[in-house]
Amino acid sequence: MAATEPVGIVGLDVDDAQAVMMLSTEAGWNQNEADWRFFLSRGAVFGMRNGARLVATAALLPYSAGNAWISMVLVTADFRRRGIATKLVDACLNAAARRGLTTWLDATPDGAAVYGPLGFEPTLQLRRLRLTKPQDTGTIPSLSDGNLDALAARDAGAMGFDRSTLLAEFSARSGSRIVSGDRAMALIRDGRTARHIGPLLADRADQALALVDAIVRSETGPWLIDAVYxxxxxLSGLVALGWTIERPFQRMRFGPAAISPVQPPFAVAGPEFG
Structure with missing residues (x-):
């Protein structure tokens, strides 16, 4: 094997937080170090190195009821198109199979073309939107502090399984907020380049839109949201309020769905978390 080829798959831990951040920053992604530390401490993160340099990653994050999320599939620019990402996803799938987990991921269009032949089946679609400056829509809708237990319960109904550990970690971070208003609830947290809204749960679209409007006019952006297509x-209401669609994601599942969600969310926690 040539000296310029990475050798073998290695497991990563919290000591690799700075190295993995370099990969997601290179890709222009919004994850911050707190996100990576959650993956490294709560999940299984696989990597490949070229000498001492980390050149690729993929992460498996277990949830409850036999479910797990695959994400953070990253390969540095000069090592792409060598099959590295596929090998790392296979490592995640093998780890999930040993634990009897159904795996999910949110793929870009290029990623979906890779994951489909591996056995992943498409489910719902997402659209990532960005807002730099909110419109002045008149009176700011009411915005109240939300409750973690209530958010976790509604999130479990939307996902089909419990993610209270993830939501508790998010809400405990500096700068995070759980907010509510008129039967809508959302979690807001910091990203590397923008504040992120999600998950967002509501009974109706007008309630969800009113909550987003109140959030973005209550503090300084920029903002990202991953809306369910x-x-x-x-979605059309967000665009009318000045949000710009940046890219699509396709949610995909490998293995049987154990539980059917009660109602889909209006926005998700992010493609890296589901």
């Missing part, structure tokens, strides 16, 4: 009224 089938929530058409909500």
């Amino acid at each position: 089938s929530q058409e009224e909500f």
